[in-house]
Amino acid sequence: MEFKYSDNDQLSVSSTREKIQEEVFNAKCRVLTEIRECGQLCDVQIRVGEESFPTHRVILSASSPYFRAMFTNSQFVDPNQQVIQLEQVSADTIRSIIRYAYTQQCDISTENVESLLVAADYFNIVGLLSECCQFLASQLSAENCIGIEKFASWYACSELEQIAHNFFMENFVEIYRTSEEFLHLEPENLCRVIASDDLNVKSEEIAFDAIIHWVDFDPIGRTCYMAKLLGCLRLGLFSTYFFVEKVKEHRYVKDNTACRPLIIETLKFLCDLDRYADARSLGNFDISSCMLTPRMPHGILFVFGGWNVNSPTNIIETYDIRSDSWMSCQTAESDYRAYHGTCVLDGLIYIIGGFDGMEYFNSVICFDPVKQIWLEVAPMYSKRCYVSAVILGGHIYAMGGSDGHTRQSTAERYDKNRNQWSFIQPMHQQRSDASATILDGNIYICGGFDGVTILNSAEFYTPEIDQWTLITPMLTPRSGIRVLTYKNTIYAIGGFNGVIRLNTIERYNEKSKAWEPGPEMSTARSNFAIEILDDTIYAMGGFNGHSTISSVEYFDIDNEQWYGAADLNVRRSALSACVLKGLPNAKSYVPSRSRVPIMDASDTVHLKDT
Missing domain, CATH: 1.25.40.420 (Serine Threonine Protein Phosphatase 5, Tetratricopeptide repeat)
Known part of the structure; x- marks a missing residue:
């Protein structure tokens, strides 16, 4: 596996240069705006209705090819003409356009974005047009995405049109059930x-x-x-x-x-x-028939590493939920590690800590799923096998684990912009083989092993005050547990209680501060992977008390039941998983649509009621 290293010194120099350039630009804008507001050196007035706007031909020409052509071509405007009457826009719109020409800034709102975009398109002000499109993209909802897609098509805003279309396709179910635009x-x-x-x-x-x-x-x-x-x-x-x-x-x-x-x-x-x-x-059955071709999944589930019977594995597998099939990635491999953490930050997959059978890692590697290359980033201060890792506020948090000698209570936070780890307040207890999740802006960590006792305790971390707070203990001690947040409820699933592997579930209600039992999995398992895909909880692999397993099951919260899914290609425990959406190269992570498995009515794949 080939790694590429970031050059922090070069990044620092580049950042400083950009900051200086931004300060110089802002100073120029302030001077130009002050000159215009004082009426100094103005050589033309833009009149809209009864309002006039003194300005400078050269400034408008620099921001708009339309104005440049107007002011430099005598066929359109007499060079000596001091007042230009515009009929195409409102006074508020031209005021915003003039401000943008001088400062490259504009106050865009839901009330003015349509008129600003139309004017920016008419006057060919590319920067303002782009900002309007970005604003509309940020406002997309089930109620307006179809209209925004149509509006973007009218004005040839292809990027916005594609973003709105993708939003429509991604959120189709909510849109067709609630949107008036869909009905038209x-x-x-x-x-x-x-x-x-x-x-x-x-x-x-x-x-x-x-x-x-x-x-x-x-x-x-x-x-x-x-x-x-x-x-x-x-x-x-x-x-x-x-x-x-x-x-x-x-x-x-x-x-x-x-x-x-x-x-x-x-x-x-x-x-x-x-x-x-x-x-x-089926002998000569045409499995490429359009009648049988599954649609493309909108989220790709990745599985990394883990312990395969007697040794760690480096095989990456991806899951296609539409065809219920796993695929081993032939174009990408990880290194050999198990008992590691995995997080997704800004479209990159971070593999944190772990163990390869001989060495306990403090290293962190990063996978770019689009370029399919690995990067190495700053290592943690501590070696952490059995680590718990989450993303919160654009930072990676790595908590607890073992360095091969000591079960740890320490925790660290990674700043991507600085490529640097720093310690945060330690937890109340040593925890390895615990699991963590996010709820309401806090990090919750549950269970684990302190070197002597399997824990049922749980606590949460509040970043704003750098403080850990104990909560009600779980009903059952659990090591090798997996926890996640689903619809504002924390699920604590599976694990090892010191005697047997568990298939039981507990759910934590933040309002009542209490744990209650949930529907049991079909398979008892510890050190498995868990993720949410298509609003469904998937549990993958693990150890069942006798052997490493490849079985996968998913939880349908509407029916409060677990159902079987296709097995992993590789039996593995101590693995990790993550989901990425919107990958431009998603097709490289799913089976070819002409070779996917065919499922008939007898297959035990559960479909939710429509």
Whole structure:
């Protein structure tokens, strides 16, 4: 594995130079603004309605090709003309544009962003146009993203258009259920959305429900589009039961002659699938059929390192939730380490501390999933195996662990901008093999082992006052535990109580300050990995008391049940996991859509109710 090192001295020099340049620029802007406000050296007045704005031709020309062409071409404006009348914009808009020309600053709000963007586009002020687009991107919501995407398309703001489109696809379920804009989509646009590989739906049943919701808004005018919309679905991914009972018999489909050929074709397709106990054994079956092609996942689940029976592994695996399959990354490997921590910060994956069978690490390595390269950053002060690690406020926190001799109560914080670790207040107890999570701006750490006793204690850290506070102990001592926060509740899952590996769960209610039992996992496990993907808790690998395991299960909070998922390719415990969304090269981390496993109605994959 090849590492690249950052040059801190060069970064420091560059940062100082940029700070000086910014100070000089700000000083120039202040002088120019003062000259204009005093009316000094002004050579033109911009008039809008009854208001006039004394200004300097050269300043406006520098910020806008439109004004430059106006002031330098006598065919447009007489060079001696002192007053320019503008009809295209309001006085407030031109005031903001003039301020931007002098200071490169503008107060953008929800009230003025549309008019400013239109004016910036008209006058070809690229910087202001970009800032308006950034502001609109920051304001995206389920209620407005479709309108913003359309607005961006009108003014050829391609980057904003793509951002709004991605937001729509990512949050499709919430949008189709709550947005008025969705109900007014043109049929062609809805077809493109439903047909897209990037549509973020957990099942085709949800996409079908979205179609029905759209048609319900105007059944008389829209039922005629049902055949075209159905053809955009991955119909081979429906269960035979759902297709027959919910799709074929739906009132918009049942007597719709345009839908009949597609219904017949799909029924034959599904019957052919049902004839085989193992769909993968289909001889000449076209598994690349668009009917069976899963959509692209919006989040990629990564698994790093861990202990594979007798030794650590360096194999990275990624999980495709849409095809329920794991893939070993052929283009990237980590180093060999287990009992480490993993965090995601600014799109980079940090692997913290750990153990390779011989050495206890204080080193921290960083994986860039887009460039697929490894970087090495500043090491921690302490070696930390069995470490607990989280991200809070743009910093990495590493807590507890073992250096091979001592179980630690110390904790450190990493500042990415300075590439530096610093100690924070130590915890109340020594903790290795504990686990940590974030809730309401505090770090909670639970369980672990102090070298003598397996702990049921828990405490939280408040960064603002650099203080740890003990909370109500868990119901059960747990080492090799995993904790996470899901919908404002802390889940403490699995672990080892000193006698057996556990499949039990506890949930902490911050308001009542109490722990209560939760639904048990199917498999007892300690030192496993846990992550949230698609609003679902995934538990992966671990040790069950007898052997290292590869099994994976997930928790559906709506049904309060655990369900099985595809096994890891490599049996491993003491592994770590993380989720990244929006990767531009996501396709390199999932199986080819022409070679994904086929699932039929007999597969035990649970689909949430639509």
